[in-house]
Amino acid sequence: MIELSDIWRTYTMGDEKLHALAGVSETVEAGEHVAVMGPSGSGKSTLLNVLGCLDRPTSGSYRLAGREVAELSDAELSRVRQREIGFVFQSYHLVARLDAAANVELPMIFAGVSRSERKERVRRALEAVGVESRSAHRPAEMSGGQRQRVAIARATVMEPKILLADEPTGNLDSASGAQVLELLDRMSAAGLTLIVVTHDPGVARRADRVVILDDGCIARRMPGSEV
Amino acid sequence: MIELSDIWRTYTMGDEKLHALAGVSETVEAGEHVAVMGPSGSGKSTLLNVLGCLDRPTSGSYRLAGREVAELSDAELSRVRQREIGFVFQSYHLVARLDAAANVELPMIFAGVSRSERKERVRRALEAVGVESRSAHRPAEMSGGQRQRVAIARATVMEPKILLADEPTGNLDSASGAQVLELLDRMSAAGLTLIVVTHDPGVARRADRVVILDDGCIARRMPGSEV
Numbered sequence A, B: 001m002i003e004l005s006d007i008w009r010t011y012t013m014g015d016e017k018l019h020a021l022a023g024v025s026e027t028v029e030a031g032e033h034v035a036v037m038g039p040s041g042s043g044k045s046t047l048l049n050v051l052g053c054l055d056r057p058t059s060g061s062y063r064l065a066g067r068e069v070a071e072l073s074d075a076e077l078s079r080v081r082q083r084e085i086g087f088v089f090q091s092y093h094l095v096a097r098l099d100a101a102a103n104v105e106l107p108m109i110f111a112g113v114s115r116s117e118r119k120e121r122v123r124r125a126l127e128a129v130g131v132e133s134r135s136a137h138r139p140a141e142m143s144g145g146q147r148q149r150v151a152i153a154r155a156t157v158m159e160p161k162i163l164l165a166d167e168p169t170g171n172l173d174s175a176s177g178a179q180v181l182e183l184l185d186r187m188s189a190a191g192l193t194l195i196v197v198t199h200d201p202g203v204a205r206r207a208d209r210v211v212i213l214d215d216g217c218i219a220r221r222m223p224g225s226e227v
């Protein structure tokens, strides 16, 4: 499903070069649940952005469902981002002037889902993460953890094949965190390919396997049970 | 040092009233280290905003160092926010067009600290949280955890009497999280009054005592050791 081969992502500033990713190779099979851990600044978000086709590697190959991403047309890339991949950003990136329901609806509008179908799917997505009571509120009128959950609802509403979640429980208490993890488990059991960046060992433990990044490289791999 | 008496903070939207804080009374002595926990949406950030003089309660009394905050002049409030209180926001609120060093320098410029003194204090503040290597970079060029640590450096650089930290380790791995907690411990040992909102029991455990919010009320209090 996902094959990364010698991926580099380098930022050049003046004569300073920073290798956010320094030769990452990894394969993720369809339906696998992988956790990515590592120190702050080790390249986890960068890796997720490359996987989500939101950032192009400086070099290396990324094959998604057998096709080299760098060779996809704009239309094909657009379709992949709209329908195949859901993304939960570390800083949410909700649209400030839209309420929670409109934020969750947005991916369906882009993908051409009919209006009659959208309303119910928004409701169910918000309910699954426990923020239905905030659906008419804009991000500024919500708590940090409520915004995080709206971002998760938005990422899941298109029922993507792959979900990339960048620290999805970072601002959640144990109860709402557990609700989110149970949702992810249900989606995983239904065949979703799930890659979760997390600092929380309790979250990483639920994965099939864990990849540890350090300074842009994969330093270690282990089964989830060994975390 | 801090005396809250029957604090309410109500949001009214149409005929809907939401009591983000519903009668909170609490006293925090100078030098105490208090953790605030509770479900997502329970009022923790709202409480911190009231304590930080960034939000006015709908009703109730807040006495800070013996003075009723509602009766302070604009000049006095300004001085309190600039010199007495440091605030780490749940979503950091760094200035996007300024690099890390300039962001940390900002409170000192507002408070009239001399230029010669500022440079060294910025360097030490960034170093104490392990992000000195990113000092010439803007927030967009940093990882989530690096931004969080710059926000912490900015909040501590004026050596305030009170530090209010809204989930300061939420995006940090165990190593950088530990570095931040050790910094907070050192400041606490030096007499800082410290109030930390956290979802992490490991962070709450380090406090003298813990206050649990639920639906805008204090549901429970316990010593840190009992978390």
Ligand SMILES: Nc1ncnc2c1ncn2[C@@H]1O[C@H](COP(=O)(O)OP(=O)(O)OP(=O)(O)O)[C@@H](O)[C@H]1O
Pocket (backbone or CB within 6 Å): A134, A140, A141, A142, A143, A144, A145, A146, A171, A172, A173, B011, B018, B019, B020, B038, B039, B040, B041, B042, B043, B044, B045, B046, B047, B090
């Ligand atoms: N401007 C606003 N208008 C209406 N409701 C608001 C507004 N700001 C916050 N709220 C609501 O007030 C309640 C308390 O919010 P607060 O941000 O204090 O929660 P919190 O305990 O910090 O949550 P979290 O752990 O998710 O950060 C939430 O239900 C939130 O939706």
Ligand SMILES: Nc1ncnc2c1ncn2[C@@H]1O[C@H](COP(=O)(O)OP(=O)(O)OP(=O)(O)O)[C@@H](O)[C@H]1O
Pocket (backbone or CB within 6 Å): A011, A018, A019, A020, A038, A039, A040, A041, A042, A043, A044, A045, A046, A047, A090, B134, B140, B141, B142, B143, B144, B145, B146, B171, B172, B173
């Ligand atoms: N636009 C940029 N220009 C320069 N350096 C950048 C840029 N974006 C990210 N970086 C750097 O790349 C490195 C990896 O960043 P990344 O966001 O992937 O880390 P991370 O593992 O997600 O960290 P965290 O756990 O703190 O979120 C960091 O050192 C960061 O400062």
Ligand SMILES: [Mg+2]
Pocket (backbone or CB within 6 Å): A044, A045, A046, A090, A166, B143, B144, B145
């Ligand atoms: Mg990150």
Ligand SMILES: [Mg+2]
Pocket (backbone or CB within 6 Å): A143, A144, A145, B044, B045, B046, B090, B166
């Ligand atoms: Mg909050």
